Amino acid sequence: MFRINKLTDYAVVLLVDMARSDKVRAAQQIALDTGVPLPTVAKVMKALLRSGLVVSHRGACGGYGLAHPPRSITVADMIQALEGPIALTACVDKAPHADGEEACGLGSLCPMNGQWDTVNRRVEAALRTVTLADMAAGPLPAFAPEFTRARAAVLAAEMGAERAGEMAS
């Protein structure tokens, strides 16, 4: 099935947390509050800064904050910030492919030429109907405590199992 990249998935998690907390926070604090590893937070913030979805504030109380109200940021904006234009097929995406994937070279003769454009435009329109405010208005009131504690428990259990394995060997 076509999926968003893992990094985009993380970006949405981080943006939802930023929409809910509504405070300027350092990357370290965001990582701590969400359980997303700091290098991932840094990588995502770089892409979000570049696309203008977040702003960075310098200084002792500096950090990252949303550049726009959550109701003005759509799921399409978030996906495009990380992945570029919405294009379900490689041939419609005119951007050079990072993975070295090539166009077939027969675009002007292809019987599908232009047909996917309509599909992509409709998918993009659908992704514009859901905003960051919608994504943040979930059944849980806030992000962190339960999730972070549960995550910590999973990590502790894994570390415990490793330690037990070491002791047994």
Place this chain on the structure above:
Amino acid sequence: MFRINKLTDYAVVLLVDMARSDKVRAAQQIALDTGVPLPTVAKVMKALLRSGLVVSHRGACGGYGLAHPPRSITVADMIQALEGPIALTACVDKAPHADGEEACGLGSLCPMNGQWDTVNRRVEAALRTVTLADMAAGPLPAFAPEFTRARAAVLAAEMGAERAGEMAS
């Protein structure tokens, strides 16, 4: 960017050709008419048969045909036939992952829980607004001749280059 699989891309090309030709044809003939390799045609037809988008007719004049009128088959149907349910994130897809990808195990506590469902439903609805009839009603009147000739020319040029390389070495 999230993309459909190459096999799904081929499936749409083959279904568009079937919608335009409106004849029962053997897999070999479909391969010949579209320039899609026979093993790929066979693989795609198997998936399309299973999901009920095409039917197979036995006998000397047998082959594959569309199971429904092109206006009743949507892009969502075609994608789902090859890729299963529309799910932009792995955690929303409840099906076991062929690639061994695992859910994070914190679904019930995840602050994003359920939010992606809305997005997936909207994307699926968008994909239901474009039909096979729309995809087949392209700027080019028919599939084969120009495309197949151009493809043959590309292949001949490649083979020529190989032969020239052999003669030079």
